[in-house]
Amino acid sequence: MTQTHQQSSRTAASGLPEVDAVVVGAGFSGLYLLHKLRGLGLTVRVFEKGDGVGGTWFWNRYPGARVDVKSMDYSFSFDPDLEQDWEWTEKYPPQEELLRYVNHVADRFDLRRDIQLETRVTEAVFDEDVERWHVRTDRGDQLSAQYVIMATGCLSTSKVPEVPGLDLFRGRWFHTGHWPQEGVDFTGRRVGVIGTGSSGVQAIPRIAEQATELTVFQRTPNFVVPAHNHPIDPEHQRSVKASYAEHRQAARESGFGIAVPPATKGALEASEEERAAHYELAWYDPDNSLVTFLTGYTDMITSKEANDTAAQYVRDRIAEIVEDPQTAADLQPHDHAFGTKRPCLGTNYYETYNLPHVRLVNVRKTPIVEITHKGLRTTQEEFEFDDLVFATGFDAMTGALTAVDIRGRGDVRLADKWHAGPRTYLGIQVAGFPNLFLITGPGSPSVLSNMMVSIEQHVEWVADAIAHMRAEGKDTMEPTVEAEDAWTAHVDEVGHMTLYPTADSWYMGSNVPGKPRVFMPYIGGVGPYRQKCDEVAAEGYEGFVFSDADAKEPATVS
Ligand code: NA7
Numbered sequence: 001m002t003q004t005h006q007q008s009s010r011t012a013a014s015g016l017p018e019v020d021a022v023v024v025g026a027g028f029s030g031l032y033l034l035h036k037l038r039g040l041g042l043t044v045r046v047f048e049k050g051d052g053v054g055g056t057w058f059w060n061r062y063p064g065a066r067v068d069v070k071s072m073d074y075s076f077s078f079d080p081d082l083e084q085d086w087e088w089t090e091k092y093p094p095q096e097e098l099l100r101y102v103n104h105v106a107d108r109f110d111l112r113r114d115i116q117l118e119t120r121v122t123e124a125v126f127d128e129d130v131e132r133w134h135v136r137t138d139r140g141d142q143l144s145a146q147y148v149i150m151a152t153g154c155l156s157t158s159k160v161p162e163v164p165g166l167d168l169f170r171g172r173w174f175h176t177g178h179w180p181q182e183g184v185d186f187t188g189r190r191v192g193v194i195g196t197g198s199s200g201v202q203a204i205p206r207i208a209e210q211a212t213e214l215t216v217f218q219r220t221p222n223f224v225v226p227a228h229n230h231p232i233d234p235e236h237q238r239s240v241k242a243s244y245a246e247h248r249q250a251a252r253e254s255g256f257g258i259a260v261p262p263a264t265k266g267a268l269e270a271s272e273e274e275r276a277a278h279y280e281l282a283w284y285d286p287d288n289s290l291v292t293f294l295t296g297y298t299d300m301i302t303s304k305e306a307n308d309t310a311a312q313y314v315r316d317r318i319a320e321i322v323e324d325p326q327t328a329a330d331l332q333p334h335d336h337a338f339g340t341k342r343p344c345l346g347t348n349y350y351e352t353y354n355l356p357h358v359r360l361v362n363v364r365k366t367p368i369v370e371i372t373h374k375g376l377r378t379t380q381e382e383f384e385f386d387d388l389v390f391a392t393g394f395d396a397m398t399g400a401l402t403a404v405d406i407r408g409r410g411d412v413r414l415a416d417k418w419h420a421g422p423r424t425y426l427g428i429q430v431a432g433f434p435n436l437f438l439i440t441g442p443g444s445p446s447v448l449s450n451m452m453v454s455i456e457q458h459v460e461w462v463a464d465a466i467a468h469m470r471a472e473g474k475d476t477m478e479p480t481v482e483a484e485d486a487w488t489a490h491v492d493e494v495g496h497m498t499l500y501p502t503a504d505s506w507y508m509g510s511n512v513p514g515k516p517r518v519f520m521p522y523i524g525g526v527g528p529y530r531q532k533c534d535e536v537a538a539e540g541y542e543g544f545v546f547s548d549a550d551a552k553e554p555a556t557v558s
Helices: 003-014 026-039 078-086 096-108 198-210 236-244 244-252 273-286 291-296 304-321 325-333 451-472 480-493 525-540
Strands: 020-026 044-047 121-128 132-137 142-149 170-175 190-194 214-220 223-228 344-346 358-363 368-371 375-378 383-384 388-389 405-407 437-438 476-479 544-547
Touching: 003 388, 020 026, 020 121, 020 132, 026 044, 026 096, 026 451, 078 244, 198 214, 198 273, 198 344, 223 273, 236 244, 244 451, 244 525, 273 291, 273 304, 304 325, 437 451, 451 476, 451 525, 451 544, 476 480
Parallel strands: 020 044, 020 142, 121 405, 142 437, 170 388, 190 214, 190 388, 214 358, 223 344
Antiparallel strands: 121 132, 132 142, 368 375, 375 383, 476 544
16 A cells, blocks of 8 residues: 555545645745645645735835845745746845745746635644644634645744733834735824834835834844845846856855855954955945855854954944934944844935934833823823834744644644744754644754745755655654754754854844743854755654654554
């Protein structure tokens, strides 16, 4: 009896419709998974809560939203024809262009017929008797699946702060991560924006162009480097495409998933003049990016003193650009090292504070007390607004995973297992949760990398693992507790060799009250991480255990 035949007869007996794999989410990861798993001959159902595909780029439609990785890097590499055919128009494509690209991918590979939109997966319970997942949705769907793959994104559970009174506010309010599809016109309106992370930094200058009054409530000033976004030079696009395979390979082997020459010396080894020249280039050169700051010197994320040289350079630029000395001082970050909270790319960000109708309120000094029916109140002042914009971020990395009631062996909930922080093996699987796979999960480079490179690596690794199981007649796969413990300790240890844990950041879960303070992504580097995953597979999936239904009594289903 073949594996598939055996499984389908069991499932038929359970009375549930069956598929081989349920994929949760139809962003970049979900789409590529569907394509890849179909290629293995699997039946796949993708559930997506939005009414369109695109994930992050479906939801984040706020003014100014654009990716801060270059378009030629932030795109799929798995299909040479796709990467040659698609023409990017800008260095950093805006959300609209990324959404067009995602939709093109969905059509090009005929993916839509297996995607069910406007459907949220609410529950996935592992049935140990039949060794399959019982999946439920908010639309009443119930399915039996051998594999469940969470392609839910790292920044997809938006977070409105727990400030009292929001229900009283009589104006309109929006969260950047959940922006109305039809857009929002701020013309002639008094607007308050809370939050100065990447979303706030991108949105603020654009909202300022329309609003009659804009007040920005800042808790932590961020490091914002000029984006220098510009149309792509067609010649540049042609030359990258001419050697795309090499370009992509260099990205796969790099630290952050972006092909840049590795640093050769530390900032403290460089002379003051050399450092100044390097930072000038990183700040002013239109082709440079954040990565130039982050990877220019070997000690940037390990030495506070080295890091301070970059941090001070940015603080000096802020003082230069922002005319009002108090506003400039409030905008200068002093409480965290450059890069330890996600640094931002901005377009006219600091310049916007020179506009007469834009004001910065430092809520470290005067915290927000409550939202009122007219606006909001800080410890010092009352504000009136027509619109409030929350650019307050996400329950990052784990939020979308624990939002689904996932229960593994022994009915253990994933959220309970992770009460003291996420535990995974390679960021891909969790002990006690057989055949549950995480794409760019905690414990993998994920948010510390070019997400497209990490997504492709995970999708391909998971697809290979499933192909391996099917070839070997294995029903389930999960890590051992020992492998998971060792990997989780390694992620923590490597994290603590850097400055990252010194900041209160969403990498640490610090932005969500009550969330354990654990450094969640893996900072060992995209290249070394990939190598580790490849070695694990080559060693017969070292650290994983497989079960084999044929070796057991057939499961009985009433
Ligand atoms: P972020 O980076 O988490 O930024 C959220 C911002 O909102 C940040 O400045 C927060 O200050 C601020 N915030 C959150 N809660 C409050 C309250 N209660 N009061 C005042 N200010 C608050 O989210 P983004 O959407 O900007 O970016 C997410 C990622 O998307 C980004 O890193 C890129 O990878 C793409 P805090 O720093 O916590 O003091």
